[in-house]
Structure formats: C-alpha cells, structure tokens
Amino acid sequence: MNPSLDTRTLHLLRDLAPQVLGAVIRRFRDFAASEDAVQEALIAATTQWPREGLPDNPRAWLIQVASRRITDQVRAEAARRHREQLVVSLVPPEEQLALAADEAGATERDDTLDLLFMCCHPTLSPSSAIALTLRAVGGLTTFEIAKAFLVPEATLAQRISRAKQTIKSSGVPFQQPTPEERTARLGAVMHVLYLIFNEGYTASSGPELHRSDLSNEAIRLTRMLHRLVPGDAEIEGLLAIMLLTDARRAARTGPSGELIPLDEQDRSLWDRSAIAEGVALVTTALSRGAVGPYQLQAAIAAVHDEAPSTEATDWAEILALYEVLQRMSDNPMVTLNCAIATAMVHGPAAGLERLDALSEDPRLEGHHRLDAVRAHLLERAGDLEGAITHYRRAAERTTSLSERNYLLTHAARLSETPT
Amino acid sequence: MKYMLMMNHPGNGPYQIASWPKKDLQAHIAFMMQFSKKLTESGELVAGEGLSGPEQAKRVRAGKDGKPITDGVFPESKEFLAGFWIIDVDSPERAYAIAAEASAAPGPGGEPLNMSIEVRLVPSGPPKDLIG
Numbered sequence: 001m002n003p004s005l006d007t008r009t010l011h012l013l014r015d016l017a018p019q020v021l022g023a024v025i026r027r028f029r030d031f032a033a034s035e036d037a038v039q040e041a042l043i044a045a046t047t048q049w050p051r052e053g054l055p056d057n058p059r060a061w062l063i064q065v066a067s068r069r070i071t072d073q074v075r076a077e078a079a080r081r082h083r084e085q086l087v088v089s090l091v092p093p094e095e096q097l098a099l100a101a102d103e104a105g106a107t108e109r110d111d112t113l114d115l116l117f118m119c120c121h122p123t124l125s126p127s128s129a130i131a132l133t134l135r136a137v138g139g140l141t142t143f144e145i146a147k148a149f150l151v152p153e154a155t156l157a158q159r160i161s162r163a164k165q166t167i168k169s170s171g172v173p174f175q176q177p178t179p180e181e182r183t184a185r186l187g188a189v190m191h192v193l194y195l196i197f198n199e200g201y202t203a204s205s206g207p208e209l210h211r212s213d214l215s216n217e218a219i220r221l222t223r224m225l226h227r228l229v230p231g232d233a234e235i236e237g238l239l240a241i242m243l244l245t246d247a248r249r250a251a252r253t254g255p256s257g258e259l260i261p262l263d264e265q266d267r268s269l270w271d272r273s274a275i276a277e278g279v280a281l282v283t284t285a286l287s288r289g290a291v292g293p294y295q296l297q298a299a300i301a302a303v304h305d306e307a308p309s310t311e312a313t314d315w316a317e318i319l320a321l322y323e324v325l326q327r328m329s330d331n332p333m334v335t336l337n338c339a340i341a342t343a344m345v346h347g348p349a350a351g352l353e354r355l356d357a358l359s360e361d362p363r364l365e366g367h368h369r370l371d372a373v374r375a376h377l378l379e380r381a382g383d384l385e386g387a388i389t390h391y392r393r394a395a396e397r398t399t400s401l402s403e404r405n406y407l408l409t410h411a412a413r414l415s416e417t418p419t
Numbered sequence: 420m421k422y423m424l425m426m427n428h429p430g431n432g433p434y435q436i437a438s439w440p441k442k443d444l445q446a447h448i449a450f451m452m453q454f455s456k457k458l459t460e461s462g463e464l465v466a467g468e469g470l471s472g473p474e475q476a477k478r479v480r481a482g483k484d485g486k487p488i489t490d491g492v493f494p495e496s497k498e499f500l501a502g503f504w505i506i507d508v509d510s511p512e513r514a515y516a517i518a519a520e521a522s523a524a525p526g527p528g529g530e531p532l533n534m535s536i537e538v539r540l541v542p543s544g545p546p547k548d549l550i551g
Contacts, residue, residue: 125509126509127462127507127509128462131462149507150465150543151464151465151507152459152464152465152466154459154464155458155459155462155463155464155465155507156462158459158460158461158462159462160462162460162461162462398542399420399540399542399543400542400543401542401543403542404542
C-alpha cells in the first residue's frame with residue numbers, strides 16, 4: 001500500500017498487529033469495533049512512521065491510536081443515541097495511558113493465542129476464518145487479502161464483516177478455551193493455517209501480492225503459534241510440513257507457471273536450509289512421543305526431501321508412515337497416497353488393488369484425485385488407453401487450472417506414444 | 420471454488436425484455452441490481468455483467484494477414500449469452516442455489532422467468548493434496 005515503508009517496519013507492524021488487537025479487545029470488549037480500530041491504527045502507522053520516524057514504543061503507540069478511534073466512535077454514537085450498554089471508559093484520549101511497555105510480556109502471549117482461537121472458531125466457514133485470521137492476526141489489509149484470493153475488495157470486506165458478525169452473535173467470549181476445549185480449538189487453528197498455506201500453491205501474476213506470499217504468511221503465523229504454544233508436537237509437525245513443502249517452491253513450477261510434480265522436479269533447486277529446519281523440527285516432534293497426523297505428514301515430506309531422486313526414495317519408509325496415518329485418521333486422501341506408495345514398493349498392480357477398495361467410498365465420488373492416481377498407476381502398469389481415459393477424466397474434474405493443464409499434458413503425451 | 424453462471428437468452432431476435440411493459444422492466448432491473456448487491460454482501464461475488472444484445476454482436480476471425488474479419492449477427496443461433504456472474508463459494512450446492520435464484524428473476528407480469536442458467540467451474544483453486 002505504502003511503498004515508502006521498509007520491509008522491517010512492515011514485519012514489525014504485522015508482528016504487533018495481534019498483540020495490539022488483543023490489548024484493545026481486553027479494554028473495550030468489542031471484537032468487531034476493536035478490529036476496525038486496529039486496522040485504522042496500522043494504516044495510520046504506515047503513513048506517519050516513514051515521515052516522523054519510529055515511535056519509542058510502537059506497540060503502545062498503536063494501542064493508543066486504536067483506543068482513541070474507538071472512544072471517538074463511541075462518543076459519536078453516544079451523542080446520536082442514548083448510551084448503550086457498551087462497557088467503555090470515556091476518559092479523554094489525552095489522559096488515557098497506553099499500556100506500559102513492561103506489561104507487554106505476560107499479556108501479549110495469551111492475547112495473540114486467544115485471538116487465533118477466536119478467528120478460527122469452528123462456527124466460521126473456512127473462507128471466513130481464513131480472511132479474518134489474515135486480517136486480524138496477520139495484519140494484512142483487506143485489499144491485500146482480496147488480491148491474494150483474486151476477488152474484489154468489496155466482496156472480501158463483506159466476508160470479514162460477516163465473520164465478525166458471526167462471532168458477535170455466537171457470543172464467544174474473548175478468553176482462553178477450557179482445557180477440555182483446548183485441543184479441539186488448537187486443531188481448528190492449525191487447520192486454518194494449513195488451508196492458508198495450501199492456497200499459496202498457485203502463483204498468480206499479480207504485481208502486488210503473489211499468492212505464494214500466502215505460504216510465507218502461513219509459515220509466519222505458524223511460527224507465531226509455535227512460539228505461543230512451545231513443546232506441542234503437532235504444531236511442530238505442522239510447521240515442519242510447511243517448511244519441507246515450501247522448500248520445493250522454486251522447483252514446483254516451470255517458466256510459464258506450469259505445475260511440475262515431485263518426481264519430475266529439479267532437486268538442486270530445493271531450499272536446503274528450509275529442509276534442514278523442517279527435518280530438525282519433525283525429529284524433535286517425533287521424539288516427544290505424541291505422534292499425530294501433522295507429524296506423520298511432515299515425516300513423509302522429510303523422506304521425500306532427503307532423497308536424491310524418485311527412484312532413490314525410501315518408499316518402504318513412506319508406505320509405513322502412510323499406514324500409521326491411515327490407522328489414525330479415516331481419510332480417503334491418505335488411502336490414495338498409500339496406493340501410490342504401495343505401487344512404488346510392490347508394483348502398480350498392488351497399488352491398483354488398493355484403489356479398487358476406494359472406488360466405493362462416497363467421499364471420493366467424482367473427485368479428480370482418484371482418477372489422477374489411477375491414471376498414473378495404469379500408465380506404470382502399461383495400460384496406456386486406460387491411463388489416457390483417467391488422466392482426461394481427472395482433468396475435467398480438478399478445480400486447479402495448473403493441475404488441469406498438467407493432467408491434459410500427460411494424456412496428450414501418452415496419446416502420441418507409439419504402441 | 421469459483422463458478423461462472425451464464426444466463427442464456429433464446430436466439431431469433433433482439434432481447435424480448437425491450438418490449439416488456441415499463442413496470443415489468445423496472446422490476447427485472449431492480450431484481451438484478453439487488454441480486455448483485457446481495458452477492459457482494461455475502462462475500463461471494465467476483466464479477467458480474469449484463470451484455471448488450473445480439474444486434475451489437477460481432478464474430479471475429481483472423482484473416483490470413485492476421486487482420487480481423489468481422490461477421491454480423493448470429494441469425495442461426497439457438498441462444499446467446501445475455502449476462503454472467505463469477506462467484507466464489509464454499510460448495511457446488513451453494514453455486515446451484517445462487518443460480519436458481521438468478522433463474523427466478525421476474526419477467527412479464529412479475530412471473531419468474533425460470534430461464535436456464537449454465538453453471539461452470541472455473542478451475543482457479545490451489546492444487547490439492549500435493550503434500551507427501
């Protein structure tokens with residue numbers, strides 16, 4: 001938005017955004033109003049700080065500006081109507097003390113986590129939770145989020161205000177969930193972060209914010225979560241998945257944005273430092289002894305990333321990990337991946353046998369992945385006709401343009417193969 | 420996931436809407452404007468436009484020299500595109516519900532037109548399940 005803002009300040013603002021919002025919600029108890037006010041304070045900072053220099057205490061500055069916005073707003077409303085039951089101090093802004101800097105430590109940690117719990121509340125649809133999390137916790141502007149999701153700003157603004165409305169009407173208090181709720185709510189937070197990361201797969205040609213920046217943003221937010229909840233093996237696993245997957249970013253797309261699957265990627269382009277960090281994380285996580293699905297997926301990604309080639313990949317290890325994952329969660333996608341690993345270890349016929357067990361699963365009905373995997377295994381088994389049919393069928397069903405082009409290219413390649 | 424909803428108009432001649440009574444015409448226009456507003460407010464509208472009639476339409480092909488060769492109208496067309504919306508929704512069912520609502524736009528006498536709306540997936544999402 002403001003080109004004169006340097007990257008460091010931008011990162012500072014994004015790191016401060018959830019802390020400031022948490023403090024303001026604590027004070028005013030109104031999530032929607034606080035969120036708007038903090039967003040305005042962030043915008044004020046992007047215009048004023050480059051001109052006037054960084055304040056001594058940026059966090060306190062933002063809290064003060066946001067609080068002032070709310071009190072002004074409340075005053076205006078109070079003048080228009082009778083005072084409502086909104087609990088708010090009408091102390092003049094000049095007398096309002098911002099939180100002392102030394103108060104920051106203990107409270108900000110909980111605030112950011114509570115904020116994540118709120119934005120990823122299970123009552124919200126995935127698209128609402130994603131938009132709200134990116135804005136309230138990530139500190140992105142509505143404009144940036146709209147750009148990343150390729151929808152008009154007005155549409156995205158409505159998505160956010162509806163999400164805030166949902167939170168308001170569901171009466172979710174801004175506080176820590178009970179210990180019983182906590183695991184489920186953390187799971188919801190992790191799922192939303194995972195979805196944001198996944199959105200970043202498709203690179204767009206927009207000059208402002210590449211969709212791949214969503215992957216960076218998801219990694220940043222997951223690092224934050226990892227800081228807030230240290231020692232949680234599944235969060236470590238989630239962060240590891242992101243790092244180990246993102247490490248392949250440079251190799252995942254070709255010059256014109258076409259998708260390059262794992263087995264065709266140039267592995268010299270993989271980011272070794274991201275792989276090292278991901279491997280270290282998943283190793284630590286697994287040693288804690290509380291194995292969960294994110295850690296298992298991270299472990300699988302690590303086996304891929306450490307292999308010099310597709311052929312030299314430890315497929316037996318991958319198959320074993322998928323089988324543990326399969327016992328843990330009844331997810332047909334996991335079974336699909338199991339079929340691929342089975343084919344790599346025991347040959348395509350064994351893989352196809354596994355797929356047959358899935359064809360009855362209503363959750364996969366019409367799903368392109370089933371056809372894509374079948375096509376892949378048929379090709380390996382030498383049934384080119386069958387492979388072409390299923391590649392084409394998968395191409396018709398996928399919701400991703402890059403994946404569709406990739407599948408059609410495979411079908412075309414096989415059609416030209418002399419038999 | 421994004422979908423394109425296409426509202427087709429039967430061919431053979433200009434928009435029939437042009438010959439509707441004023442009251443019916445205004446009701447139809449008001450409905451369409453309200454419909455777009457509602458989709459914006461629900462956070463689902465990506466784009467939407469009504470197109471001008473077939474008498475303005477041109478068919479263009481490149482000639483051997485690459486220059487455009489334009490043809491006039493589509494006398495033999497069974498139907499043509501009158502307008503479209505692109506929406507971003509959480510499920511195909513939601514896309515069908517929105518299409519049904521558009522289909523019931525008021526026509527002559529305020530009766531629902533129940534015209535056919537073609538619903539097409541715009542493959543624009545991320546490739547799924549590439550992890551592992």
